[in-house]
Each structure stands twice: as structure tokens, then as C-alpha cells.
Amino acid sequence: MSALDGLYQEVILDHSKRPVGKGEFAAPEGTLSASHHEFNPSCGDEITLSVAVSPESGKIESLAWEGQGCSISMASASVLSQLVRDDSLTMAEARTRIDAFREMIQSRGAVEPDEDLLGDAVALQGVSKFVMRVKCAMLAWVALEADFTQIEGAGK
Amino acid sequence: MSVAPLTTADVFTLRAEFPYFANPPMNEGVPVAYLDSAATSQRPFRVLDAERAFLERDNAAVHRGTSQAVGSATEKFEGARAAVAAFVGAAAPEQIVWAEGATDALNIVALGIGEANAGLGVEGSERFALGAGDEILVTEAEHHANLIPWQRLAAKTGATFKYVPVDEHGTWSLDAARDAINARTRIFAFSQVSNVTGFVSPVAELVELARAVGAVTVLDACQSVPHIPVNFDSLGVDFAVFSSHKALGPNGIGVLYGRPEMLDALPPARTGGSAITKVTMEEAQFMPAPLRFEAGTQPVSQAVGLGEAVAFLSEVGMARAAAREHDLVTQLIEGVLDTPGLRLLGPQGVDQRVALAAVSVDGLHAHDVGQYLDEQGVLVRVGHHCAQPLHRALGMASSTRASVHLTTTEDEIDRFLDALRGAQRYFKVEVAR
Numbered sequence: 001m002s003a004l005d006g007l008y009q010e011v012i013l014d015h016s017k018r019p020v021g022k023g024e025f026a027a028p029e030g031t032l033s034a035s036h037h038e039f040n041p042s043c044g045d046e047i048t049l050s051v052a053v054s055p056e057s058g059k060i061e062s063l064a065w066e067g068q069g070c071s072i073s074m075a076s077a078s079v080l081s082q083l084v085r086d087d088s089l090t091m092a093e094a095r096t097r098i099d100a101f102r103e104m105i106q107s108r109g110a111v112e113p114d115e116d117l118l119g120d121a122v123a124l125q126g127v128s129k130f131v132m133r134v135k136c137a138m139l140a141w142v143a144l145e146a147d148f149t150q151i152e153g154a155g156k
Numbered sequence: 157m158s159v160a161p162l163t164t165a166d167v168f169t170l171r172a173e174f175p176y177f178a179n180p181p182m183n184e185g186v187p188v189a190y191l192d193s194a195a196t197s198q199r200p201f202r203v204l205d206a207e208r209a210f211l212e213r214d215n216a217a218v219h220r221g222t223s224q225a226v227g228s229a230t231e232k233f234e235g236a237r238a239a240v241a242a243f244v245g246a247a248a249p250e251q252i253v254w255a256e257g258a259t260d261a262l263n264i265v266a267l268g269i270g271e272a273n274a275g276l277g278v279e280g281s282e283r284f285a286l287g288a289g290d291e292i293l294v295t296e297a298e299h300h301a302n303l304i305p306w307q308r309l310a311a312k313t314g315a316t317f318k319y320v321p322v323d324e325h326g327t328w329s330l331d332a333a334r335d336a337i338n339a340r341t342r343i344f345a346f347s348q349v350s351n352v353t354g355f356v357s358p359v360a361e362l363v364e365l366a367r368a369v370g371a372v373t374v375l376d377a378c379q380s381v382p383h384i385p386v387n388f389d390s391l392g393v394d395f396a397v398f399s400s401h402k403a404l405g406p407n408g409i410g411v412l413y414g415r416p417e418m419l420d421a422l423p424p425a426r427t428g429g430s431a432i433t434k435v436t437m438e439e440a441q442f443m444p445a446p447l448r449f450e451a452g453t454q455p456v457s458q459a460v461g462l463g464e465a466v467a468f469l470s471e472v473g474m475a476r477a478a479a480r481e482h483d484l485v486t487q488l489i490e491g492v493l494d495t496p497g498l499r500l501l502g503p504q505g506v507d508q509r510v511a512l513a514a515v516s517v518d519g520l521h522a523h524d525v526g527q528y529l530d531e532q533g534v535l536v537r538v539g540h541h542c543a544q545p546l547h548r549a550l551g552m553a554s555s556t557r558a559s560v561h562l563t564t565t566e567d568e569i570d571r572f573l574d575a576l577r578g579a580q581r582y583f584k585v586e587v588a589r
Binding site for chain 2: 002003004007013042044046068070071072130133136
């Protein structure tokens with residue numbers, strides 16, 4: 001597989017064309033919610049990612065995003081949304097996944113990702129060889145982290 | 157005054173004079189196609205050699221002390237200024253100020269006008285008086301470097317910031333400028349050639365409009381000076397800037413041109429050693445232009461390199477280079493217009509266009525296009541090219557820009573066009589054919 005094919009795996013292109021989680025956000029009653037806008041100044045890509053968390057269990061009850069950008073940033077937001085939904089993650093669990101994703105993306109191809117932990121996001125491993133695209137792949141994940149920080153701040 | 161364009165054979169001879177093209181980076185056994193000279197140009201051996209030779213033999217603290225070595229280094233430094241002056245049609249070398257780059261050169265003007273309005277002017281600075289009711293005018297197509305300094309100057313002085321809006325192609329007409337200029341316009345800053353659309357603005361007519369209302373004109377000539385013959389004195393602009401690294405010269409230096417009475421009336425925004433005549437513990441008096449604006453250590457070897465670069469361009473002949481680049485841009489534009497699923501930014505033809513073409517590929521993000529082109533060994537610029545408002549006006553965040561130079565070959569343009577079509581196939585874009 002060429003480096004380019006490694007970057008644009010079928011699953012990535014599918015996610016970018018039919019993104020999961022893209023759309024309007026609604027916070028269920030009784031949840032703490034936050035919304036964060038992340039912008040990549042080098043290309044103009046932007047994502048606003050919103051999340052609602054149960055204050056009791058810390059479980060993510062709702063997640064949605066809006067945005068526009070390259071197939072990598074869009075697919076990355078999509079695989080993140082899928083991961084959060086399918087595994088019904090808590091905020092703490094999601095943070096672990098974000099850390100694992102960041103480690104993979106910044107590893108320049110050195111880190112073999114754990115599919116159990118990252119799901120379809122492992123398909124973004126190819127990004128780690130393209131240093132100029134790391135920010136594209138991180139956009140949604142950084143936005144989710146910022147949402148968590150807001151929610152934790154509000155809970156204090 | 158038509159001249160014979162450089163021939164393809166001439167271009168291959170020229171390419172041998174550039175290390176980058178003589179011994180090019182390879183991609184899968186094929187030399188990369190460098191189509192990003194609008195971002196930065198490659199440099200001839202001569203330019204690199206001139207800089208190195210200066211540093212090896214002649215390096216000394218110019219304009220300081222009394223040694224023969226200083227005298228000789230200063231002559232070379234000032235010789236470069238004279239060469240640049242001659243190249244861009246400045247009657248006197250004193251009309252050329254060294255800056256760190258074109259961005260810095262624009263800031264020297266905007267910040268200097270700010271100083272004049274903060275009561276730190278020099279004799280004649282009243283002409284730059286700005287306040288409520290006065291207007292600073294730019295265009296919506298400007299590079300951020302010719303936009304943000306003016307936004308900030310307006311905010312600082314209370315002047316109103318206005319712009320000439322672009323049309324659906326990202327270009328603008330003389331009529332649109334005429335509508336925007338009025339008796340309150342004090343500054344009109346615009347580019348000679350847009351770095352996104354390649355659109356060539358009617359500088360002489362715009363200067364006439366500005367002069368009629370007493371507005372100061374500031375020309376961003378970064379994308380014109382490396383590609384077409386330019387004569388600032390004849391154009392009649394008050395200030396103009398261009399960068400060295402886009403014109404075959406070194407990084408770290410750019411040029412501010414000014415009409416003598418303008419430079420003389422502009423106070424320095426950055427002050428320090430060697431720009432002064434008399435300094436007391438209370439105040440300082442400044443040298444005339446250009447040294448007034450050159451406080452502190454100067455980019456001396458870079459100036460020598462830039463002097464060599466303009467000598468190189470002069471020997472090639474800017475008119476011949478421009479004629480050649482016109483043919484290349486014609487090939488580029490026709491190829492883009494003939495390909496379904498591509499949107500050409502800027503003029504929909506070669507009239508009023510120089511050196512470059514930016515495209516948007518339907519259904520594809522510019523970064524994905526750029527990634528594919530990169531794998532094909534075609535080096536272009538993808539992104540917003542430091543012109544976010546222009547892209548926003550066109551309803552897009554970014555585009556893919558190919559730029560040509562006097563070293564570009566027909567084959568490189570074909571490879572760019574093939575790669576665009578290849579990207580459409582690779583990403584399975586549905587194109588109506």
C-alpha cells in the first residue's frame with residue numbers, strides 16, 4: 001500500500017462522505033453540555049463539536065458536530081462520534097481514547113494502535129506519516145477535549 | 157512593444173543555472189514539478205554564490221567605522237540598492253528601503269503613519285494625518301499582509317476602514333474602485349497582481365483616482381515584480397513593496413519603495429542605532445530616507461544576494477520572461493477551463509492575469525487535492541494563501557494554486573493538469589463529462 005493509500009483508506013473516504021454525528025445538537029434534560037469551535041488557520045477547516053454529559057455517571061449522553069474541511073478532518077470527526085456512541089463512553093474513558101489517538105497520530109508511524117480502544121480511528125494511522133496533516137486529524141478530538149474542560153469547570 | 161518570449165530551449169538553459177532545477181529533488185524517479193514560485197522561488201547559483209562570496213571575503217559592519225573593509229562592504233551593500241532601484245524604475249537609490257520582507261515593508265508604512273498620528277512625526281508628516289471621518293481603503297482580494305496593518309492603523313487613528321468588494325470571480329473593476337474612493341479617502345492600498353487570482357489591477361488608473369482626492373497609494377507588488385517589467389516611478393504610486401524570496405533572491409529581506417517626498421515625510425516606527433543624526437538624553441533626530449528606516453544591523457549579505465538576483469532577471473529580460481509566462485499561463489488556464497469539475501478563480505481567461513492560477517476542485521477539499529498532487533511530485537500551494545476574506549467571498553475556505561515562473565516548462569503544467577484529473581479519479585469525484 002502506498003503512503004497515499006495508507007492515508008486515504010476506504011473506511012476514511014466512506015466516513016468523510018457519510019459522516020457520523022454531523023448535524024444538530026440537542027442536550028438531553030439534566031445533562032451538562034458544552035460546545036467548542038476549533039479552527040485550523042492553515043487551511044480554514046473548522047469544526048464545532050458539542051457534547052452533553054450526565055453529571056452523575058459522567059457518561060456522554062449526546063454528541064454532534066458541524067463543520068467543513070478536508071476528508072481527513074471530516075472523517076476524523078466521524079470516527080470519533082462513532083466511537084463515543086458505539087462504546088457509550090464516559091468522559092474519563094473518552095479522555096483515554098483521545099490520548100491513545102493523539103499518541104498514534106503524533107508517532108510518525110511508530111505506534112501500532114489498539115483497535116479495541118480506537119475502533120475505525122485506527123484507519124487514521126496513515127496520517128501520522130504526514131506531519132502537515134496531523135492538525136486536520138486532531139481537530140475534532142481537540143474540540144472534544146475543550147468541551148470536557150468546560151464541563152469540568154462548570155461542575156466545580 | 158512585443159518581444160520574443162523565452163523559448164523552451166532558453167528555459168532549459170536557464171534551469172541549468174539553478175541548483176534546484178539542475179539537480180532536482182526526485183519523486184519516483186521523476187523530477188518534481190515545482191509550481192509554487194508564488195510562495196517562494198528557487199535561487200540561481202549566482203545568487204547563492206554572491207551571498208557566500210560576500211560573507212567569505214567582504215563581510216564588515218556597513219555604515220559603521222572608518223576601515224577600508226567597511227568602505228568596501230558598504231559599497232557592495234549600497235550597490236545592491238542601486239541595482240534594485242534601477243530594476244523597479246526608481247530614479248534614485250534613496251527611494252529603496254531595506255525591510256525584513258514585504259510584510260515588514262508594509263508595516264513600516266502603516267506603523268510610520270501611526271507614529272505620525274501619535275505626535276511623533278517628522279517634517280512634512282502632516283500629510284499623513286488621519287482621524288475620524290478619514291477613510292483607509294483596501295480591496296477584498298488583499299493578502300493578509302496588505303490588510304491587517306491597515307485594519308490596525310484605522311483602529312488606532314479612528315479612521316474608517318473600507319474595501320473594494322470582489323465579484324463572483326474574486327476580481328474587481330476600476331468602476332468598483334471608483335465607487336469606493338471619495339474625498340475622505342486618505343490611503344488606498346492594493347496589489348498589482350493578486351496572489352490568489354493572478355488578477356492584474358489597472359495601477360495607473362487607480363493612482364489617478366487616488367491622486368485626484370489626495371489619497372496616498374500603497375502598492376503590493378510581490379506577485380508582479382518577479383514576473384513582469386515594473387516601473388514604480390512611471391506607475392506613480394507613493395509606496396510599493398515586494399519580497400526578495402519570490403524574485404530569486406534570499407529570504408530575510410524585502411523592499412520598500414517610496415516617492416522621495418513620501419519617504420522624507422514618513423517617521424520611523426522602529427528606532428535605534430545608525431538611523432539617526434543627533435541623539436541627546438532627551439531626543440533623537442533622524443537621517444533622511446532610506447537610512448532613517450534602517451535602524452540596527454541590516455541584512456547585508458541578503459541585500460547583496462538580492463542585487464545579484466535582479467541582475468540575473470535583468471539579463472534574462474523581464475519582457476521576454478513575461479511573454480513566456482503569458483504563454484504558460486494560457487496553457488494552464490485553457491487546461492483548467494477544459495477540465496470538467498474544476499472552478500477557476502479569477503479572470504476566466506488570460507487577459508489581466510499574470511503568473512498563476514488557483515482552482516477549486518468540485519467535491520474535493522484543497523488539502524486532499526494537494527496531498528494527491530504531492531504524491532505525484534507536483535508541488536503547488538493549497539490553502540487560503542493568506543487571503544481568507546477573498547476565499548470567504550468566493551464561498552470557499554481554500555483553493556489549489558499553481559504558479560509559473562521563468563523556469564517553468566510546458567511539461568510541468570501538463571503534469572499539474574493531469575494530476576488534477578488524477579485526483580478526481582482517485583477520490584471518485586463524480587464529474588459530468
